Amino acid sequence: MATEAQQRPLLEARNVTVRFGGLTAVDDVSVAFRRAELVGIIGPNGAGKTTFFNAISGVQAPSAGRLLLEDEDLTGRAPHRFAAHGLARTFQTPRVFADLPVQQNIEFGLKFAGRRPRKYWLWGEEASVPWTLRDAPRILQLIGLAPQAALPAGAITPSQQRLLEIGMALATRPRMLLLDEVAAGLTEAELEDMARLIRRLRDELDLTVVWIEHAVTTLLRHVERVIVLHQGRKIADGTPREVTANPEVIEAYLGDEMVSEEAA
Numbered sequence: 633m634a635t636e637a638q639q640r641p642l643l644e645a646r647n648v649t650v651r652f653g654g655l656t657a658v659d660d661v662s663v664a665f666r667r668a669e670l671v672g673i674i675g676p677n678g679a680g681k682t683t684f685f686n687a688i689s690g691v692q693a694p695s696a697g698r699l700l701l702e703d704e705d706l707t708g709r710a711p712h713r714f715a716a717h718g719l720a721r722t723f724q725t726p727r728v729f730a731d732l733p734v735q736q737n738i739e740f741g742l743k744f745a746g747r748r749p750r751k752y753w754l755w756g757e758e759a760s761v762p763w764t765l766r767d768a769p770r771i772l773q774l775i776g777l778a779p780q781a782a783l784p785a786g787a788i789t790p791s792q793q794r795l796l797e798i799g800m801a802l803a804t805r806p807r808m809l810l811l812d813e814v815a816a817g818l819t820e821a822e823l824e825d826m827a828r829l830i831r832r833l834r835d836e837l838d839l840t841v842v843w844i845e846h847a848v849t850t851l852l853r854h855v856e857r858v859i860v861l862h863q864g865r866k867i868a869d870g871t872p873r874e875v876t877a878n879p880e881v882i883e884a885y886l887g888d889e890m891v892s893e894e895a896a
């Protein structure tokens with residue numbers, strides 16, 4: 633049985649709209665994410681996925697609507713306030729410190745975690761830090777970058793940089809992890825490994841994970857809930873089975889995307 637804390641939304645977006653001049657990038661989107669959920673977000677290019685991430689992580693203030701983290705209204709607050717509630721994210725282009733060794737990149741995240749006030753732990757619960765996130769070597773082990781610990785981050789492969797960015801996010805000891813196209817450009821085998829890592833993070837660390845990805849077939853195999861955005865609007869929110877059977881989703885996105893993946 634899920635506890636009451638697990639049932640309550642960790643993050644809730646209520647009627648969130650983001651406009652850039654005359655363009656509505658996110659249009660009246662309402663979503664609630666619960667603890668330890670693994671949720672995918674899909675949709676065509678320009679559907680508003682990254683803008684929605686920017687809104688729910690405080691990077692982009694919404695033009696309308698509200699954002700609640702653990703019931704606290706953070707609408708219009710700076711990204712560090714969202715981070716203080718345990719929210720961490722990656723970016724489409726990995727943001728690592730290229731000149732610093734891989735391990736120091738992780739240590740940077742750990743320093744950030746040390747500044748987080750205890751009272752911000754979920755529902756006041758002072759959960760102990762999972763052992764896998766205790767120090768940089770353990771985090772490197774978890775993401776599979778231990779052999780690269782001493783290399784400058786700029787010298788590792790782009791797919792390893794994506795893993796490093798996830799490691800840096802994990803080092804802040806988040807409750808919720810937003811992943812923006814972390815599998816872009818990966819080979820089929822790397823993609824499967826990435827999906828397995830993401831599942832492990834949710835399973836072992838009790839993390840809420842929200843994952844934007846264009847590799848739809850892989851994503852649908854691994855998430856238990858998927859949200860579809862199209863022209864800024866949420867057109868579906870359900871299990872992979874429900875969403876893939878939804879005519880509006882097939883029409884707007886899935887038809888073309890799955891055909892092109894199969895062709896590839």
Ligand SMILES: Nc1ncnc2c1ncn2[C@@H]1O[C@H](COP(=O)(O)OP(=O)(O)OP(=O)(O)O)[C@@H](O)[C@H]1O
Pocket residue numbers: 652655657675676677678679680681682683684
């Ligand atoms: N800072 C900005 N200023 C103006 N328009 C923007 C800005 N950021 C995004 N947009 C526009 O908002 C719309 C949604 O973009 P967004 O990047 O959120 O889509 P996306 O679903 O993440 O796309 P992709 O899958 O290609 O990454 C697009 O039309 C984009 O051009």
